[in-house]
Amino acid sequence: MKRFQVGQQLQQLHWKDINGNAVNIPDAGHFVHLQFRRFSGCPICNIHMGQLKARAQELRNNNIKEVIVFYSEDKKIQQNLGDIPFTLIADPQKKLYDYFGVERSLKSVLDPRAWPAAMGGLLKNISRALRMLPRDDESMFGLPAEFLFDLDGNIIACKYGEHAYDQWTVDELLNQLHSQVLSSSKDSIA
Template sequence: MPHLHPGDPIDSLQLTAINGQTIDVPHPEALTHLQFRRFAGCPMCNLHIHSFVRRHDELRQTGIQEVAVFHSSTADLLAQHAHAPFALIADPHKALYRQFGVEAGWHAIWDPRSWPAGVRGLLRHGFGLPGQGESMLGLPADFLIAPDGRVLAVHYGSHADDQWPLDELLALAKSLAPSKA
């Protein structure tokens, strides 16, 4: 599928999180941040996800439903991220990746801009190799979706560590949230 753009509608989805909870995307009353990460043991993804775990209360206070998709199995995600206070979606066959136009390529890991985060992630979380069906070549992507299903903002990463930092997401959400008249 081609890339989505701000203003594009998405079809309503019911996803099953790794804890068995059903998640509606979009959320009927909150903004949804749908983030696509690489594989469960990815050092850069672990750094990123842990920053969202630490500051999850800020996401909720801003009115954001957080949903993170990995092209990993449920078992691999539970082994790495069972403690996450938000929905993690296992998509080992990359159906959602295709639906949202999220890509992969060698530039994911060969781009030197991703290397510092890779080293920090290795030092903090250890070395995680991709499991069966996973790939180091995945690229991240972020979508901010309104309750009516419109894409408010989107970012397709150009390398493995190219995603919205939490502060940027919070600022986007505050500036783009539908006004409550």
């Protein structure tokens, strides 16, 4: 399976979010943090979504546009994550996952490093979590992946997760951005 790497430039991609709005990457006005998550009811993903939501203003202040892709249908994402202030994309056929080389594996949930987040997400609201378990073509075996694009569509950082809770924290994302922007400004001065 092909995987993208730092330094590659993304050709212009056009999608629709769950509300039918156009989503373009690259976005000349923003750095884009493109995340691939699992299903929209995923207790592990929802912990991460909560952390991002709590720091949404900080992400905006750093000119980062969050674009998050799920296996789920539009309606399911709206039901489960309607209060998330980011661009959400439904990809139930997993075309974008395949395009970006995002894998699915049993090890996503069998890896002990994912268990604390899974338990925390389930215990936070067990009745809600049980109602939100994967349905239809959703899968709990997806591995996360994320990409940080500059204004021209160059990948300035990327991560393919090894288990279901293997993604950047908000601090790690901001560090990735600042180190890349700082290094590119040094290169342009030299």
